[in-house]
Amino acid sequence: MEKRNAGAATPPAITGRWAELLAPRYLATTTMLCVGVALYAFNGFLVSTVLPTAVREIGGAALLPWSLTLYLVASIVAGASAALLKQRYGARKVLFAAALVFLAGTLAAALSSNMETVLVGRVFQGIGEGIIAAICYALIPEMFPPALVPKVFGAEATVWAVAAFGGPVLAGSLTESFSWRVAFLVNAPIIGLFLLLAAVMVPGGRGAAGATSRGFPIRRLALLSAGLLVMLIAGLAPSALATTAAVAASFLLILAAVRFDRRADHSILPKGAFSLRSTLGLGLWVVLLMPLSQATSGVYLVYCLQYLFGYGPTHAGALGALMAISWSLTAIGIANLRHEGARRATIWLGPLLLVCGFAALATAIAAGSTGLLAAAQITIGAAFGLSWGYLSQMLMETTPERERDKTSALLPTLQSAGYALGAAMAGLWANGAGLASAETPEAMRMILTLTFALALIWAVPALLAARRAVRLAGPASPAS
Incomplete structure (x- = not known):
């Protein structure tokens, strides 16, 4: 393990103010x-x-x-x-x-x-x-x-x-x-x-002692690559049967990569990853499922704004960016929470807002309400801003020291995987429902409404996993 930077241990003077983050140190x-x-x-x-x-x-x-x-x-x-x-x-x-x-x-x-x-x-x-x-x-x-x-x-x-x-x-x-x-x-x-x-x-400095002798996990990475690739191109299959077969093959390949990794002496994933009986495993499911749900907006929101609401690219892009702005402002606003109980609460309140946001977004598309759509985007952004930082910190801190690199590095990777798989799944549904061939705005509106409503399939289990992860983490410790 690399020697830690001097800033790794919490000095008594550090109180968590923004000014300290911007100090010369x-x-x-x-x-x-x-x-x-x-x-x-x-x-x-x-x-x-x-x-x-x-x-x-x-x-x-x-x-x-x-x-x-x-x-x-x-x-x-x-x-x-x-x-x-x-x-x-x-x-x-x-x-x-x-x-x-x-x-x-x-x-x-x-x-x-x-x-x-x-x-x-x-x-x-x-x-x-x-x-x-x-x-x-x-x-x-x-x-x-x-x-x-x-x-x-x-x-x-x-x-x-x-x-x-x-x-x-x-x-x-x-x-x-x-x-x-x-x-x-x-x-x-x-x-x-x-x-x-x-x-x-x-x-x-050099890597951890003994790390240079470890074999590189070529087979596991090859299985993961193949599974992701098959999932992402499943929508190009010529028939519904071929698409279904491709999705099933994708899940089997990804599952095989995870299972091989669990049996390996030097794993890619931290021990207990995706277990439903540990804070770490449940938290990683939240990290995967929240972006998987939000990917629907990334694929179809601007499309929906242009074809159903009549906005041009600039205005549609601005409304689409509301989510990112809300995420940022919320993350800044809650970064000063001192009480550990309040920090833990944000971890499950975020997925709860995600459920509410997508329910509102599907309703807004069905009703043609720009105001409700904007409010839904703000709510979805707030969901990530509220939970993401403290969830990531909890997962890092609950991981044993020797495995912390794996957990920390896995977080953005899992986020990207969620977006990729979510985009593929949203595309499979929308294309299978006939979005490309929809001949009337009403038909298009119905398909897009259901597409956004189906994002709840991923948001609801994210909420349940977050609640259970916080409970398994134990009672809140005193504030740092």
Whole structure:
């Protein structure tokens, strides 16, 4: 195990105020982690904005969906292996390598002359971003005292909110004023800043003793990759029977990867992951299920606003961004909670708000109410802002010290997996219900209403798992 940073132990003077997060002792570390998040957040909005323009120049429109599919698979699989890489080579070396891989993918995509090269670049971007996000999460409990951890999550939520508004605007402006290639290259200076901060702030040294002798989990990662890939392309199957078979095969492959991992001497997942009898296992289910539910909005909300409510891209995008803004403001607002009982309560109140938000969102679409839709988006964002930071902190703290890297690194990976699987499941339902061939607004409204209502299938068990996880965690301890 790497030697901890001096900020890992809670000094008596640390009280958890925002000013302490921005003090010289932690400012550079906070900036580094936020830049790592910015690399992930801004790139997603940049790519989704510029690729439609890119295919008009270089062709390959039929391959456009693969730019997201391959990126997601690469990101999730790379994130799953991040903890083992950190233990073997040390955080600094792995972050440097991941940032350079991401840079290589960015340059490949920006300088490409065909869509196939863009896809190669997206795979490299996914590998780099998956590892960076996972290790940045793993560094939070190492480099900050517990009292400041909620503030770190609040700061990262702010970065996401800025990216939600600023990313599409920046990418669109650069594409229109210069070229889509210039928009891709915006990532380059962000990578440079991240490398500089990582060189100064991330602990060096070698990985954990004995880690270099561990075999790399190629079979488990291959099964996970295959399962995710089959799930994400199931919607392209030519018939409902083939789609059903693909979904079943996907779940079997992912389940096989998890089962093999549980039997391995050196696992990817922490012990007890996804168990229904432990705080850690139940909490990880919440981390997976909440994004799985929210992915429905990510896929169909802007589409719904344009085709059912008649908004243009700008206004639809602004309404869609309400969720990210609400997430950020809520995370900042509750980061000062002192009482441990109140912190524990936010962990299950968040999923409760998620249930209420999606019920309201489905109702708003059925009724054609913009006001209710905006309120639902704010509620869904508040659900994540309320629970995400304290849930993540609880999972890190309930994990044994020797396994903490695995849990911390798994959180963003699991979040990405939830979004990916949720988007695939929402697409399967909507396409199977005939959304693409709906001939009237009424038919389209009915299909989209049911699509958003089905998000409750994932939100309700997230609530139940969160309640049980908090109960199993035991009585609240005194405030930090």
